[in-house]
Amino acid sequence: MAARAATNSRAGSSAERPGNSAPAQAAGIELRGVARRFVNPAGVAFTALRNFTLTVKPGEFCAIVGPTGCGKSTTLGMVSGLDRPSAGTLTVGGRVVDGVTPGTGFVFQSDALMPWKSVVNNVMMGPVFAGVGKREAGARARDWLRRVGLSGFEDHYPHQLSGGMRKRVSLAAALITEPSVLLMDEPFGALDVQTKAIMSNELLTLWEQSRPTVMFITHDLEEAIALADKVVVVTASPGTVKATYSVDLPRPRGAVQEIRFGDRFRDLHHQIWESLREEVERAYARTAASAASREEQP
Ligand SMILES: Nc1ncnc2c1ncn2[C@@H]1O[C@H](COP(=O)(O)OP(=O)(O)O)[C@@H](O)[C@H]1O
Ligand SMILES: [Mg+2]
Numbered sequence: 001m002a003a004r005a006a007t008n009s010r011a012g013s014s015a016e017r018p019g020n021s022a023p024a025q026a027a028g029i030e031l032r033g034v035a036r037r038f039v040n041p042a043g044v045a046f047t048a049l050r051n052f053t054l055t056v057k058p059g060e061f062c063a064i065v066g067p068t069g070c071g072k073s074t075t076l077g078m079v080s081g082l083d084r085p086s087a088g089t090l091t092v093g094g095r096v097v098d099g100v101t102p103g104t105g106f107v108f109q110s111d112a113l114m115p116w117k118s119v120v121n122n123v124m125m126g127p128v129f130a131g132v133g134k135r136e137a138g139a140r141a142r143d144w145l146r147r148v149g150l151s152g153f154e155d156h157y158p159h160q161l162s163g164g165m166r167k168r169v170s171l172a173a174a175l176i177t178e179p180s181v182l183l184m185d186e187p188f189g190a191l192d193v194q195t196k197a198i199m200s201n202e203l204l205t206l207w208e209q210s211r212p213t214v215m216f217i218t219h220d221l222e223e224a225i226a227l228a229d230k231v232v233v234v235t236a237s238p239g240t241v242k243a244t245y246s247v248d249l250p251r252p253r254g255a256v257q258e259i260r261f262g263d264r265f266r267d268l269h270h271q272i273w274e275s276l277r278e279e280v281e282r283a284y285a286r287t288a289a290s291a292a293s294r295e296e297q298p
Pocket of ligand 2: 072073074185
């Protein structure tokens with residue numbers, strides 16, 4: 001294992017890799033004119049996404065922001081292969097997605113941990129499902145728990161951990177498979193502000209070690225700018241890409257709590273917020289109007 005770690009380590013980086021897994025090959029994501037329509041139980045069609053076109057380059061960190069209900073989670077579901085576009089094309093790593101996308105890690109807002117399994121058993125599930133022996137999978141899981149700062153908690157159960165610690169377990173469980181694509185759906189949305197800042201810093205450090213392609217959904221524009229290479233604004237429903245902003249802040253970014261005070265950060269925030277605000281207001285006005293019309297009904 002030590003020899004492996006040595007052969008896998010990269011010049012100029014501390015990217016020591018756990019176990020004997022191969023380095024991740026980041027895969028690009030391409031959506032071309034993608035639409036997603038749903039039919040409700042009454043048979044009425046509803047368009048959640050329309051003409052959605054977006055390229056995320058291999059190894060790029062892309063944040064997606066947009067009002068609630070604009071189709072962000074739907075987009076991630078399709079990239080993961082759990083859902084299908086109604087129209088348009090979607091490729092990951094140059095291949096049309098037609099089943100669960102291989103090499104994908106997923107982190108949700110809720111911790112998708114199994115409450116009856118210990119922390120180490122939760123983290124080792126990915127490798128075990130991939131056919132890695134239990135002993136080796138356990139060793140890798142312990143190594144990942146060390147990387148996310150949870151040494152000593154291996155045998156705890158999820159309910160014995162704080163929200164931030166559970167989030168670290170989820171991150172370790174997603175990263176242990178060395179994904180080429182990491183899909184994150186408001187992963188830190190339920191954390192308090194300080195824990196969220198700490199987790200954002202840790203995510204960046206981990207991402208910089210293996211550089212998977214990331215699609216990161218958030219409703220927090222500061223978080224999006226602090227983390228991402230580009231920020232995509234999605235319109236109010238039906239969602240389509242309104243604008244894409246390249247975040248030219250240097251990397252490594254440093255503490256996310258501090259970079260937001262820089263001039264360039266504030267410029268970007270101002271520009272992107274102008275674009276996002278219109279969509280948030282439009283979505284809000286619609287929700288308010290439909291609530292009012294419900295109240296008027298006898
Ligand atoms: N399986 C589904 N069936 C019907 N409607 C759905 C389904 N999934 C999502 N939707 C609808 O599609 C829209 C977009 O949902 P979603 O992608 O979850 O939005 P976001 O993540 O941006 O808040 C919403 O109006 C939602 O109700
Ligand atoms: Mg969502």
